[in-house]
Amino acid sequence: MHTGPLVILDPGHGGADPGARGPNGAVEKESVLLIARIVRVELERQGYRVLMTRYDDSNPSYDDRAATANAHRDAIFISIHVASTGTIGTVHTYYYRFSSALPTVTGVASIPPPAPPGGLGLWEEVQLPYTDASHRFADILELELAQRLPGSPATSSAAPVRELRSVALPAVAVEISSVLVSDPNTLLSMGPPLATSIVRSLQTFRAAGSAGGD
């Protein structure tokens, strides 16, 4: 029985949406599901509770994935992807980047401020109050990944990754390069270092008391 903190793993794509496809048979939806299972085993071994947004070749909608995450508090959401490009064997970590409010002629923001973490907000902007926490977690995770997977950048990047937008938790996406591998099984070897990096970064993140929003 796992009683530790909750981690929600989100293997991207699935079902009719294969995601990226490589010339040697790598298919993103298959690789990310297998990698998520590897990460799950390691996290549970470390005492974490783990939920996945899909356990098979299904393709929950973006809203369904977010709803799975938003049913929980004090958790972390990690979406897993495999790229079409990039240096093979590296991983990029992303947090959601919102467009800034368009200033009006008087300089006042034209959209209302975001709801506080845990408060009611627009579904499309639920991630907004968690952006800083997501950014901090993404930076910690990317640093861990760079130590284990040389060539990975030292810091995370901001990008509007669709899965993260409506998640009311610290949320990041990791993207492994790439489907261009000569053997799709090579991608699975990225699972253990990814799992270790996630475990280490969760420890650092929680020790810093950053699990909630801002």
Add this chain to the structure above:
Amino acid sequence: MPRNLKIALGILSVAVLIGLMSLHGLHNRIERLSESQNTEEQARRELLTAPSSAPTDVKEKAEIFWAAGPDRTAPVEVELTLSAEPVRRARQVLHALIENTPSPAQRTLPPSASLLAFYILQDGTAIADFSDALALETPSGILSEELAIESITKTLESNVASLRRLKILIHGQEVDTLAGHVDLTGFFDLNPPGQQTEQPAPSSSQGANPTAPAKSPR
């Protein structure tokens, strides 16, 4: 042969003849329709992918952002004939971004992609409507989709200072993502305050175009 049978055979023959003629006519109509659609699409693409130039356009240096690796773009200075009018200027630089790529490794947007329409709203919001090829042929992935978006936004930022944010449509429609990852339901910031550069002042807006020249929001 009984008379009734002769009549039935006659009617059947006439029906078959009419059916064959209808089928032939239908086939011709389908072919004509298909040809006209192709011609229309081709004409539209030719019209839209080659932005018109005006006598007032001048040759100047423009910075176009092409790929400088799998995860970043870098500006390349090219000489283009550019308009001072923001809508036409934006179309000209985006056309150069797609069509004038120096090498395949520097390409960020699919070669078959084209800009179908470009508008600028009063508040500086630009709306760029790309053909389906942008979504269908951009390699799926956060890295590759971000590279495509970055090349578009940085090229616009660098050359059309009056823009404040960008909305990307695919064939006139809002879509969830570019190619499965990067969110296109929102806006992309352009020229954030404090990073704006001097650009030629906008001239009058284009004829009956339903856009207005962008103006500074402040």
